[in-house]
Amino acid sequence: MRRVEVSPRPNWRQRCDAVGFSFYDLESEDGRPYWNEEAAYAFAPPEIALLETATAELFARCMDAVEHVVRAGRFAEFGIPERFHELVRASWDDDDPTVYGRFDLAYDDGAGPPDLSGRPARFGTVRSPAVKLLEFNADTPTSLVETAAAQWQWLEEQTAAGVLPAGADQFNAVHELLIEQWEHIRTARWGLAPGARLHLASLHDNGEPEAELIVEDFDTIAYMAETAKAAGFDPKLIFMEDLSFSVDRQAFLDADDEEVHRIFKLYPWEWMLAEQFGGFLPNTRGRTAWVEPAWKLLLSNKQLLVVLWELFPDHPNLLPAFEAPDALRGGSAGYVAKPRLGREGANVRVFDGTDALVASNEGGYGDEGFVYQQRARFTPIATAAGRPKTAVIGSWIVGETPAGIDLRETGGPITGDLAEFVPHYIEP
Template sequence: MHRTEMTPRPAWRDRLDAVGFSFYDLESEGGRPYWNESAAYVFTLPEIELIEAATAELFARCMDAVEHVVRQGRFEEFGIPGRYHELVRASWDDDDPTVYGRFDLAYDGAGTVSLLEFNADTPTSLVETAAAQWQWLDERRRDGSLPAEADQFNGLHELLVEQWTHIRSARWGLAPGARLHLASLHDSGDGALIVEDFDTVAYMAETAAAAGFDPKLIFMEDVRWSMDRQLFLDGSDEPIRHIFKLYPWEWMITEQFGGFLPVSRGATQWVEPAWKLLLSNKQLLVVLWELFPEHPNLLPAFATPDALSGRPFVSKPRLGREGANVSVHDASGTAVLAADGPYGSEGFVHQALADFAPIPGKTAVIGSWIVGETPAGIDLRETSGPITGDLAEFVPHYIASGSVSSGSISSGSISSEETS
């Protein structure tokens, strides 16, 4: 794995617009655009296979952890109010379907892949991973900037369509043309559209449509519970029977309608499901280390920092996002760096500091996607410091040596226009 400088494509913004990715100019470090194609991360095929295997292994261990927490009734450790314990248990026992998730991984460049956290409920970076960086690879190969045999670990689009098809037909028993609501938060109180969330949900709607659904985009602000009809309705009073939401479960259970979520089981199917409350919470890291100590893909993690005495560690809020309220501590326990933010009242977990590949001046976090139970591709976000926050830049990647082996890694195959 290494980082190489690249010359951006002429009119790269227009090209990204063509695949439905419009928030490329969000401000990142130094005022630069969020999308950075002036560089690329280069992997060998064995490195990609290592990441793929680690992703599959971590997902399996996460499923073991959920089973353990549900059977042992350890919901309080995750801050889940008592009235929702049965909702989570029923969602898990009924095998409510999942579409996707994204592991954040550290790779040391020498064979070790470590879990930083699991964005299991509302992962973003979807459209830029599945569509934008594949378009970049395709066009860079065609213009000669990359070798014709350069590949990419990126089967995200095809696998999403496949998983949505499986859920529609095999899991929900729905005929083609069935309605699927897809919801995101419109704004954070200022009235301005959250473009990143909207573009992500719009892209997900395209994959659902390709799987035979009739998608309807709505906003979470429009979701309401009808006391008369005992149903969730959208802003047009249409019943919400099946819904994908880019909105965290930990927020949903605090909404005014949250108390009706348990009684709506059977009437409304939510994706991602309620059992993701146990995976999107960083308390998961503590449970994983407890169940699988010394696992090669796990970092020591504890509810208190005492067990990490004498080694550098990171403190993370259990429900934090985008690096907010994360602090880095040296071996003496002294905080050497801390990020501001609104999280932390829910408590912290403490995780040993990870080793990253020696990329000069950069910390590169690998986002490794899982669709259903299948590793689906990766993305890279980089910062100049050890905390990956909301100013991290997205940098595309490619595999330098040889094509992806058939039956192992899933490589992308969509054209640059198919997701517009």
Template sequence: MRRIAVGERPDWRERARASGFTFHTIGGAPYWDESHAYAFTLEEIERDIEGPSAELHALCLAFVARAVEDERILASLAIPEAAWDVVRDSWRRGDPSLYGRLDLAYGGDGTGPAKLLEYNADTPTALYETAVFQWLWFENLLKAGRLPTGSDQFNTVHERLIAQFREIVGDGALALTAYADATEDRGTVAYLEDCARQAGLSTRFLDLSDIGLSADGGFVDRLGAPIATLFKLYPWEWAFRDSFGAALAGTRTRFLEPPWKAILSNKGLLAHLFALEPGHPNLLPAYFESDPRKARLGTSFVKKPLFSREGANVLMVRDGAVLAQDHGPYGAEGYVRQALAVLPEFDGRHALVGSWIVGAESVGICLREEAGPITTDAALFVPHVIEPG
């Protein structure tokens, strides 16, 4: 794994506009950066990322099966008691999952196994830029001779999403929702809607404010039409507590992601997985903040809220001194403490590997980089390539 200078294409913004990548710049700040790329060997991808990602996801599914039968686990994850049956029933019905992203600390061959930092299992973004725009970047540079012949990219995200949509939506119709005025969220949902259409589904987008309840408690749109299947870019921990949360128990609507994903999109997962598999090479020691065993981590650790996103409210401590800290609205729900694994540094930038799971398969990666060790919503998206053997 190395960071290589490749140089921007002079017309990449026009190409982005033409392909629908409208959020390559967010709030006037760059988000997509193709001045350089991360290069991997095939062995690094297959041995250190793809294989472990599939194994970690399988371990997560085994944990869900345990969690839905144990109220102590559900309570430890700050899932409201009123939602326990909603979560349980969705798992027992076999409600399918669409996708998720494992965030890994990995620095390449010789640096040790990839370590799981968290699982964005419910509302991950960075999807379109992974599945489409970095692939178009790769094809364009390969065709122009700017990448060596035989180069590749670990990226079957697009094809697998379409295949997964064909498998999981029974009546052929799908509604999708997000905050329409949130540029990145709207772009992610628009891409998923396109994938669903390519899978043969009929789709409609609804702003979150367009969703209501019928007299019998069913979820409907503004015209009163029932919603049979809904993809929501809206976290379950919010949904459980908002005004419609009580209707989830009796609704006929099925959701992507399903309610059981609330178990995995929670930093408490890290402590539970480590307790189950303390010797797993891809897991970092982790404990709930209320657990006295957290002292085993000593004076170097990361403190994370159960519901945090984009690095918010994360505290990193090394040798008793604050290494980095981000602020935000989370923390009242509780924290976990995880062993410190500082992201590898390349040319003064810290790189995070996002490993995509579609269905139950490991299907591709994305790279986010930041000047500091905490990956926030200001992190840059950088494409990757597999070098020829």
């Protein structure tokens, strides 16, 4: 894996607009645009195979962890109120369908270089200790449209223009697999004919006066609606603020008073449980199907990292993680404090081996408690300007299938909301 300079397309903003990706100019570090195609990450095919295998392995172990938590009734450790325990248990036992998720991965330099001696069997048992799980964005993962659509368009156009080598490829089957998964859910899981209604909801704004549309969430929902439509659904875009509940009809309603029977929501489950309408969720099970499902509460919470290490100690793709930092203090790698429900690096604190604070981010999380994870040992990648960058790999899972990757890079040790998106390609 190496970072290379690439000449950007002269009309790259218009080309991003053409695939429904409109928030490319969100301000990132140093006032730069969020989408950065002045660089790219080049991978060798065996490296991609290792990431694919690690993703499949980690998803399987996460399924083991959910089964363990449900059977042992360890919901309280995840901060789930008791009145919703049965909702989560029933969602898991009934195998409520999932569409997607994104693992954040890193190459841990302290584990040695990835084994590139040969391509491992697809989803086999070959593991690389260099591929480490940082966290799992299992409920409301974003960076979807730029991964599935924008960077694939970039690959095709830059290859055709001779900017990338002939025969360059990309680990990116996200679009095709999303359509396949939605069709599987419509036919095999829900038994619906073509044209069945599917609501898709995101949060319109942050609730502040004169607040503007959250464009990133809306573009993500709009793109997901395209894939659902290609799979035979009749999608309807709505906002979470417009959902209401009819006591008479015992159903959730959209702004047009249409009953909501199936809904994909880009809105955290833990927020739903804490709100007024949360009390209606257990009673409407069977009348309203939510995607992502309620059992994702156990995967979108960083308490998962603690349970994974407890169940699979010394697993080569895991970093040690605990509910208290004591076991990690004094180690050469240092450790990271992560709020259980944090997003985009908010309220993350990084400590070195002497327990000194190295870096921290502000935010609105932390009241729910923290977990403590051994710090992955990155080697910053120097840019042309001589500034070091830290890259995190987002590895997508669609259904149960590894689907592709994206890369976010930042000048500091915490990947936050100022990190830039950089496309990738596989060298021929």
